[in-house]
Amino acid sequence: MLALNTLSNNQKQQLRNAFTLIDGESRDSIITKTDLINLYQQLGLPVPLDDQLNGMLKNSEGINFAQFLQTMAEELLVFEDRNTIYNALKLFAEEADYNRVSEELIIDVDRLKDACCSVQLGEIGSGDHRLTRQTFDELVKGFVLEQTDGKKLFLTGKWLDAYID
Template identity: 60%
Template sequence: MSYLSTLSANQKAQIRNAFTLIDGESRDSNITKDDLVKLYSTLGLKAPTSSQLTDMLTIDGQDRSESGINFTQFSNILAKELSKFEDKSIIYDALKTYSDRENLKTFKDELQIDVNVLKDACCSVQLGEIGSGDQRLSRAKFDQLVEGFVQQQMDGKQIFLASKWIDAYID
């Protein structure tokens, strides 16, 4: 699937600028291991290992570390990554309906939801087709899915840390 059609003109221009910056002085229209090492050096960062560089230049299981990746490949990678932000924001917006409106913060901050309110909602929804039997999410399974993302408040209330959960689980 090509994600390029989902990009705005401004995003495409930014991707072109990023590609040109990374391609660096070689201007060979490919991002190579050498280009990445030079970029890290320019930024004053420790260069990734050879295997990390190979991972960065592997597309759909194909090692492109020798030939590099071209602009179209680079654009598709970034467009795919940018599409994840949209997916995350849809889930975030859905979870916002369960938050205390007065404590609502921006997406970069923590969205906190009363875990019991969310559990009641999630465990009351029929998951299968109508007539296929009761296929609701069990309360035990819900607890398992949010484990590590629930914080006990001083007043005894349990809060689901939705933003952290989204970052951990939504690709």
């Protein structure tokens, strides 16, 4: 329910319009597999496999507007979380290291580590609750590209895909 509270009235109305569009000609207030197939065909897109369609419908015969609204609100929260983290990480990418085509941020790992490991995570006066350098290294393991000059780069997009989506 928390996700629904984050939607504005305008967003709810836009989602109502989208629901009506997807519901299609049946106008039965339920999005069914047939509705999804018709939508993909009308858009000229390849129709997903049966198991993918079932996944969209959460393996039920169909979803009503309340279920659709809840699902979309949850998806929008993930999108917001991703954008927030992306924008925070963007602060560590120098202008020259920002690939505008792919929007991939290229960040010096040591610079990011210094910043992340210097922030106090607990309440003031509750002891030292900083992220250790060893824990940081574990969290970014597999998402670091070491260059020939010894510089290590954090692969932001891959990390976000793995942890946020």
